[in-house]
Amino acid sequence: MLERIRNFSIIAHVDHGKSTLADRLLEYTGAVSRRELKEQMLDTLEIERERGITIKLQAVRMEYKGYLLHLIDTPGHVDFSYEVSRALAACEGAILLVDATQGIEAQTVANFWKAVEQDLVIIPVINKIDLPAAEPERVKKQIEDILGLDGDDVILASAKEGIGIEEILNAIIERIPPPKGDPKAPLKALIFDSYYDPYRGAVAFVRVFEGEVKPGTRIKLFSTGKEFEVTEVGAQTPKMTKFEKLSAGEVGYIAASIKDVRDIRVGDTITDAKRPADSPVPGFRPAKPMVFAGLYPSEGYTFEELRDALEKYAINDAAIYYEPETSPALGMGFRVGFLGLLHMEIVQERLEREYRVGLITTAPSVVYRVRFKNRTVKEIKNPSELPENWGIIEAIEEPFVSITIITPKEYVGSIMNLCQEKRGIQKSFKYLDPNTAMLEYEMPLSEILLDFHDKIKSLSRGYASYDYEFIGYREEDLVRLNIFINNEPVDALSFIVHRDKAYRRARQLVEKLKDTIPRQLFEVKVQAGIGSKIIASERIPPLRANVTAKCYGGDITRKKKLLEKQKEGKKRLKQFGKVELPQEAFLSVLKVD
Amino acid sequence: MVEGLYIHIPFCANKCPYCDFVSFVSEPSKEYLELLKKELELYKDLPFDLKTIYLGGGTPSLYPTELWREFFKDLDTEGVKEITMECNPESYKREDFEGLLELGINRLSFGVQSFLEKNLQFLGRWHSPKEGIRAILEAKSAGFENLNIDLIYGLPGQTLQDLREELKVIKDLPITHLSAYLLTPYEDTLFGHLWQKGELRLPSDGQIEEMFLFLSEELSSMGFEHYEISNFAKEGYRCAHNLLYWSHKEFLGLGVSAWSFINKKRFGNYRNVEKYKRAVLQGEKPTEMEETLEGEELLKDYLFVALRTRDGVPKEVLPNIPDHIREFFLEEGDRVRLSKRGWLLINEILLELWDEVANP
Numbered sequence: 001m002l003e004r005i006r007n008f009s010i011i012a013h014v015d016h017g018k019s020t021l022a023d024r025l026l027e028y029t030g031a032v033s034r035r036e037l038k039e040q041m042l043d044t045l046e047i048e049r050e051r052g053i054t055i056k057l058q059a060v061r062m063e064y065k066g067y068l069l070h071l072i073d074t075p076g077h078v079d080f081s082y083e084v085s086r087a088l089a090a091c092e093g094a095i096l097l098v099d100a101t102q103g104i105e106a107q108t109v110a111n112f113w114k115a116v117e118q119d120l121v122i123i124p125v126i127n128k129i130d131l132p133a134a135e136p137e138r139v140k141k142q143i144e145d146i147l148g149l150d151g152d153d154v155i156l157a158s159a160k161e162g163i164g165i166e167e168i169l170n171a172i173i174e175r176i177p178p179p180k181g182d183p184k185a186p187l188k189a190l191i192f193d194s195y196y197d198p199y200r201g202a203v204a205f206v207r208v209f210e211g212e213v214k215p216g217t218r219i220k221l222f223s224t225g226k227e228f229e230v231t232e233v234g235a236q237t238p239k240m241t242k243f244e245k246l247s248a249g250e251v252g253y254i255a256a257s258i259k260d261v262r263d264i265r266v267g268d269t270i271t272d273a274k275r276p277a278d279s280p281v282p283g284f285r286p287a288k289p290m291v292f293a294g295l296y297p298s299e300g301y302t303f304e305e306l307r308d309a310l311e312k313y314a315i316n317d318a319a320i321y322y323e324p325e326t327s328p329a330l331g332m333g334f335r336v337g338f339l340g341l342l343h344m345e346i347v348q349e350r351l352e353r354e355y356r357v358g359l360i361t362t363a364p365s366v367v368y369r370v371r372f373k374n375r376t377v378k379e380i381k382n383p384s385e386l387p388e389n390w391g392i393i394e395a396i397e398e399p400f401v402s403i404t405i406i407t408p409k410e411y412v413g414s415i416m417n418l419c420q421e422k423r424g425i426q427k428s429f430k431y432l433d434p435n436t437a438m439l440e441y442e443m444p445l446s447e448i449l450l451d452f453h454d455k456i457k458s459l460s461r462g463y464a465s466y467d468y469e470f471i472g473y474r475e476e477d478l479v480r481l482n483i484f485i486n487n488e489p490v491d492a493l494s495f496i497v498h499r500d501k502a503y504r505r506a507r508q509l510v511e512k513l514k515d516t517i518p519r520q521l522f523e524v525k526v527q528a529g530i531g532s533k534i535i536a537s538e539r540i541p542p543l544r545a546n547v548t549a550k551c552y553g554g555d556i557t558r559k560k561k562l563l564e565k566q567k568e569g570k571k572r573l574k575q576f577g578k579v580e581l582p583q584e585a586f587l588s589v590l591k592v593d
Numbered sequence: 594m595v596e597g598l599y600i601h602i603p604f605c606a607n608k609c610p611y612c613d614f615v616s617f618v619s620e621p622s623k624e625y626l627e628l629l630k631k632e633l634e635l636y637k638d639l640p641f642d643l644k645t646i647y648l649g650g651g652t653p654s655l656y657p658t659e660l661w662r663e664f665f666k667d668l669d670t671e672g673v674k675e676i677t678m679e680c681n682p683e684s685y686k687r688e689d690f691e692g693l694l695e696l697g698i699n700r701l702s703f704g705v706q707s708f709l710e711k712n713l714q715f716l717g718r719w720h721s722p723k724e725g726i727r728a729i730l731e732a733k734s735a736g737f738e739n740l741n742i743d744l745i746y747g748l749p750g751q752t753l754q755d756l757r758e759e760l761k762v763i764k765d766l767p768i769t770h771l772s773a774y775l776l777t778p779y780e781d782t783l784f785g786h787l788w789q790k791g792e793l794r795l796p797s798d799g800q801i802e803e804m805f806l807f808l809s810e811e812l813s814s815m816g817f818e819h820y821e822i823s824n825f826a827k828e829g830y831r832c833a834h835n836l837l838y839w840s841h842k843e844f845l846g847l848g849v850s851a852w853s854f855i856n857k858k859r860f861g862n863y864r865n866v867e868k869y870k871r872a873v874l875q876g877e878k879p880t881e882m883e884e885t886l887e888g889e890e891l892l893k894d895y896l897f898v899a900l901r902t903r904d905g906v907p908k909e910v911l912p913n914i915p916d917h918i919r920e921f922f923l924e925e926g927d928r929v930r931l932s933k934r935g936w937l938l939i940n941e942i943l944l945e946l947w948d949e950v951a952n953p
Contacts, residue, residue: 519798521918521941544802546940549775549823551901553599553838554614554852557859557884560897567944 002249006176007070007207009087009120011111012097013104013465017127021097021159021168022060022071026238028165029062029069058193059090059205059251061235067173070235070251072192072207074111079340081469082287085114086192086267089283090207090251093121093176095168096147100126100134100156104142104432105465106406112147123171124149130158138433146432179209181248187211187219187272189246189254190281194264196315200232200255204264207251209281211272214245219256220273222280226263227273228256261318287319289337290399290445290470291344291364292381294325295351296333298358303332309355310334313347320347325382327492330360335381338364341449366446368496369397369473383495386480390531396496397473399445402427404438405456407464412437414459422447423476423498442471444498481506483513484527484534485581493585499530506536516585519543594642597837597844600629601851602650603866606681610717610783611745611776614651615850615864621655625866626664628873629847635878636845639855643669645834646676648698654684658692665696675833677702677741682728683720690735700832701732702741702772708762709755712748726766733767739830741770746808747801748776749794756804760811769830773808774823775801802937809933820903822936839898857891859884889950896946900939905930911946918945 012018062069074087088094094115098104115122124143126136136156144151155171157164193205213219217230234242235252246252258264265287269280297306307324314320321337338344344364351357368380370387371394380386387393403424407415409431416439419426424441432438448468456464479502483493493513497505506528513526517540524540546566548559602625605616670676677700678693685693693701705725706716713722725742732740742763746756763771776795778788787793796804809819817825821839824832837844838854846853849869852861860883863869872879886894892910899906905928914922914929921935921942935942 521921521938541799543938543941544798545805545937546798547775547801547805547822547937548940549777551822551838551898552835553597553844553846553854554601554850554861556838556854556894556898557852557861557882560894563897563940563943566940567947 001247002181003178004066005068005070005178005249006093006172007072007091007179007249007251008093008095008123008172008176009072009074009091009115010095010097011074011084011088011108011115012127013099013102013107013111016097016099016102016105016108017159018073018097021095021125021127021157022073024159024162024165025069025071025169026060026062028162028169029064058236058238059253060238061241061251062237064169065173068250069169069172072251079338079343081110081114081467082285082339083193083266084111085118085283086190088115088118088120089281090190090192091118091120092179093123093172095123095125095172096143096149097125097127098139098143100128100136100139101131103135103139103436104146104406106404106467107465109146109404109406109438110467110469121176122147122149123168123175124154125157125164125168126154127157127159129156130161130163142433142436146438179249181208181210183210183212183247185210185248186275186277187213187217187270188277188281189213189270191264191266191268191270193266194261194318196261197255200257202255202258202261202264202315204254204258204270205252206246206254206270208246208248210248210277212245212247213254213270213272218273219254219270220276221263222269222271223265223284223286224263224268228258228263230254230256261315265318287339289319289321289339290366291338291340291449292335292367293338293344293364294327294330294333294362294382295322295336295348296327296330296360296362298360301358305357306333306351306359309351309357310336313351313355317347319343327362330362333360337367337381341453364449365495366399366444366449368478371395371397380496383480384491386494386496390480395475396478397475398478398496400442400471400474401445401448401468402471403441403443403448403466403468405441405464405466406432406436406438407460409435409437411460411464412439415439415456415464418452418455418459419443422450422452423500443468444474444476445470479530481509482529482531483509484525484529485517486525487527490581502530503535510536510538513585514538514540517581595639595843595845595855596642597645597647597834597842598643599647599649599834599844599846599851599853600653601846601848601862602648602653602656603849604655605650605652606655607717607719608783611778613779613782613785616651617866621652621660623660625848626656626660628870630664630667632847632873632879633845635873635876639845643673644675645837646670646673647834648676648678650679652681652684652704653678654680658685658689658696661693661696661698670697673697675700675739677832677834679704680728680732681720682725685728685732687731687735690732690737694736699737700739700741701737702743702770703728703732705729705742706745708759712745712751712755715748716745722762726762729766729768739770740768741772741832742766742768744771744773745776746773746804747796749796751796751804753804753807756807757811760808760815764815769827770832771812771817771825772823773812773825775805802934805937806933818903819933822901822939836902839902840904841895841898857886859886859894892950893947896950897943900931900943901936903930904928913949915945915949918942 010018010021059070059072072087072090074084096112098108126139129136140151140154143149155164155167188210189206189208191204191206195203197203213233215230215232218227219230220227232242232255233246267284271277297303310322319339322334325335326332348359348361352359370378370380372392373394419441422443424443427440429439477499478496479499481495481497481502483490510526510528519540523542526538527534528536551559603616604619604621607618676698678698679702681704706718707713708722710722778784784793812825816827819825820831843855849866850862850864860880862879863881869879908927908929911929921932922929923932
């Protein structure tokens, strides 16, 4: 039985055609007819389709020439690299898909190495060979030179035109080894995805490594010890299809009336409560949010509506973290932790679109680690949590990432400048081919949050790609920049910045505040300082005229309404001392570039 | 008691780019004057004690004086002290002015807007500076004692020197009243659209302040009292009709888009001529909108109009002026009013006061 199973993933850079290839495979093996194939079957969520990226993993079972093929889909973005690694851990092989017009990009390399770490058999495929700009020979050479794969193994394909699909299916059967495992051994199943289903509860997608699981089995989660009784097992074909059992080597889903997706975390191992395995599948680590932002209800929405929406949303996203927070400017809201910027955007969009709540999102920030002189350590998710008294702090640490950038050579100079400006430390620099360079840097994550993406894309006209991974916390010379409005410190506007950048940021910030704070009836002084030492200052002169010039009998009601409109605008301002600050002033703070 | 009667004439020879009053480029219609009288009939049960009548527009002076004669024939104007008509400088000759005077009209308001050719062109006016002067002098020699001119300032690129030039002309004119309006790019006017597209560069608020204070000082040295944000009068010549608006006195408005304030209610007529006509012909009041002012809304409305004047409001109306806007107020006897800098910022100050009224 195991002999006729193949478990594989498709790994690729964003937009290299992974979903289209998956669709073609489903269609070719008859799992789905062309008519049923609504655009891209595997990307179930609306947003995923719109953005052309895959967020939720899914696993589909196909039959081909008497073999059972399990295609385990992987998310294609840097934020979900841990999820990718778990999906790959469930496979024996991977199709490495490269766009014939783009060549190898940063995520291609990152995902390739993840697959190699899992000892997967790699089937290199060059996609989109039908396009006029395709350069299959150049890409093939890149695959040989950069990844060290044999050019003779490369399959040329066009998922869109259906070219090379049969060859790929045959390669899956011939090159990828069957899974190993003993159906009689104690149950050991790796969770590589989960979702919440209103009928089944939280559903775990698993790869069974040892043993078997069926309805009635009492299962136990390795990391928490929590137990549940299985109500249903099955696989997506691609419809959710019930089976009698899932055995070693197979991929499918387990439902067990689990109420919370947090009970079945990606990377955790499911075993039989009555006959547990000795050890879990290695590599579990709980999702750790790296990027935090404040989410607040926008005008016309309430805190309660936002809370309900977040609670409902979180049922389906175990990676999200949230806690209530109150901002003097924005009122009650939540501090929400995300895996990264894209995850943050996705959550925002889904809350607004599916849960219909209007949001104000503050600029994203990282979690700083503050070491105090009394040897305690505090993690700071929000700059306003920083202690007033700087003297008790021994050091501040910030998260660093290792970032790999692949770019056409003509942009190398400006990208190196950007990385240096972003406090990057160059780790390596090599040419992948005469026209393409690969740079590696270590860089603070906070610098990436601050418009790194937009900058690198504009510097390289969209050609450079990058991928990064968290490598740990490092002590840096960070200071707290305080903002004073008419000599009053505004805590909600204070933030942490590297000392070398403090002057520039302070200047930019006071200028930005000068532009966003509407002129008042009196002069307003905006200052920025390290501690109480002022390093930048701006004056907002008082407003001199705002007058309704003409007002007679026929005008009064109309002109009053015009004034009421001005008042609506003022509602969004928050009073600080005597000064009224608009929300934009707050939101602009971390967006200074 | 209804003390004022406003009559709106919605016809114009052309549409000015800054004007947001309801007006149509059309020949003045004789039938419309009939409708006005029919409309007045609908209100005959109101308690009238008419003191002022104001013919505004649009352009009332588009009608030949004979038609006005007919209109006034059966209008009871006994006891009315001030009857104003708005005139375009190019409309009437000396004989016409004499005719108007015979009808009992005793105040003319000329839409001069400027005495500088470049400004008149920018404002899309069809008369020349000379015609403006001629109209005033002819009206005066026909026997009008009480003459007003409208002026617009705060034009793109306008300088204090430009204003000085205007004032040189004004100084020698036999006028008793002057309205000086800051150019405002209202929505749905040509200037409004240009402004929104960024194609109309208005002076900064600092420049506006400078011009406003300059005008105020220069005119007062010429004997004009600055008695409302945009209005200046020689002693004894404040506009009685407009003062009704700013002191919450009752007035009735007739005609398309005209508003009334009676019994703590502001109500406005149809802005559409056909709808207005249909209602009046069917013997129905042509009211399109209505605002009832109760409690704090009445007070807010009162502050909105009364703080525009030099007389301000009784102190007991504003017992708690918030500290941060205190500096913009002046006290005089039992009354409190806005200073000139306060007038310039009246919108901001009203918003603060409204807040204070809503959350004392």
